[in-house]
Structure formats: structure tokens, C-alpha cells
Amino acid sequence: KNVGKISLEQIDSLSGKSFPLCMRQVHQSLRENHHLRHGGRMQYGLFLKGIGLSLEQALQFWRSEFIKGKVDADKFDKAYAYSVRHMFGKEGKRTDYTPYSCMKVILSNAPSQGDHHGCPFRHSDPELLKQKLQVYKVSPSGIIQILELVKGMHYQLACQKYFELTHNVEEASFSLNHPNQYFIESQKVLGG
Ligand code: SF4
Secondary structure (H helix, E strand, O other), X not given: OOOOOOOHHHHHHHHHHOOOXXXXXXXXXXXXXXXXXXXXXXXXXXXXXXXXXXXXHHHHHHHHHXXXXXXXXXXXHHHHHHHHHHHOOOOOOOOOOOOOOHHHHHHOOOOOOOOOOXXXXXXXXXXXXXXXXXXXXXOHHHHHHHHHHHHOOOHHHHHHHHHHXXXXXXXXXXXXXXXXXXXXXXXXXXXX
């Protein structure tokens, strides 16, 4: 497949250009806090696997970020490396886990205080979502359209609108149902 297609150095810039909001948000909080709770690690870790990170890259990615925070290398290897290998089907029941779909992110395991996973269109307070969209340079009229869709509980359409506005396409040629699909479509538009 696409394993090894991206390098770890590319992740920061890709997160701003081609990640859907849910993944951009967990990535940002990982970089800021050097930590992510289990729900975030699963959602984001499987997404990264889906865009092509190899197991070795994933271990390096999580390790280098976590050891910038309160976790030292030894603790990482003892407490977290297992769960990374697990995601790649190398431990436990050896299930090769697939990245979460939008429905799964939207409907299961809602984030609580201190969590950064979930779907921002579904789980963020609308006022916070609005601020986030402003920071991400969505136009005021675009923000109004997105918030209208959110109000009608059309979360994936709101995300698709965000895609259209941030990629300068009139109407997306796909119907969004998966964060990894968002990434692929974005790379297509951007020629990545
Ligand atoms: Fe992520 Fe899907 Fe929500 Fe978009 S609609 S932010 S891709 S979960």
C-alpha cells in the first residue's frame, strides 16, 4: 500500500493542509501537551497508520513526542510502545485495526474534559468551533454556513464544507465518510 509514503517531518505541514479538523486538533494537542489520552491515541494513531506511517515510524513519532513531556524513554517503552504495536496488529489478538470512520468518531466514545479526540463538528461547543475556524482562516460567511450545517446535525456535510472552503473547490466530488478519505481527497486537490 502506501506504507512509508510520508516522512515524519512532513506531518506538521500536512496537518495544516490535508488533515480533517478532528485530526488537526489531536495533532496540535499532542504537540502542545506531549501527551494524548487513550481515546486520542487510538483515533489519531490509526489515522496516521492509514495515511502510511509504518510501525517503526509510528513508534518513533509517539516516543519522540511523549519523551518531551512527563514520560521518559524507559516508561514509554514499558507503558506505551505496546499499544502502538497493538494498533499495528503486532500484539495481543493481532487484530490489524482499521482507522475509524466518521460515524465511529461521531457516535462512539465522546470526549470528556481533557480529551482531544472526537469530531469537532459534533463535540465542540459551537462558540469554540467558531473560534477555531476563525483561527484556521475560514471566512465569516463560510463559518456561518458551517455552523448552520452543525445546527442541523449534518456534521459530515459541515466537514465537507470546511474542505471546500479550505481547498477552494466549489463542490467536493466525494461524499465524506472517513477522515482518511478526507486526507486522500485533499492530497489529490493539492497535488501531493
Ligand atoms: Fe473528522 Fe469526519 Fe468529523 Fe470531519 S466529519 S472532523 S473527518 S470525524
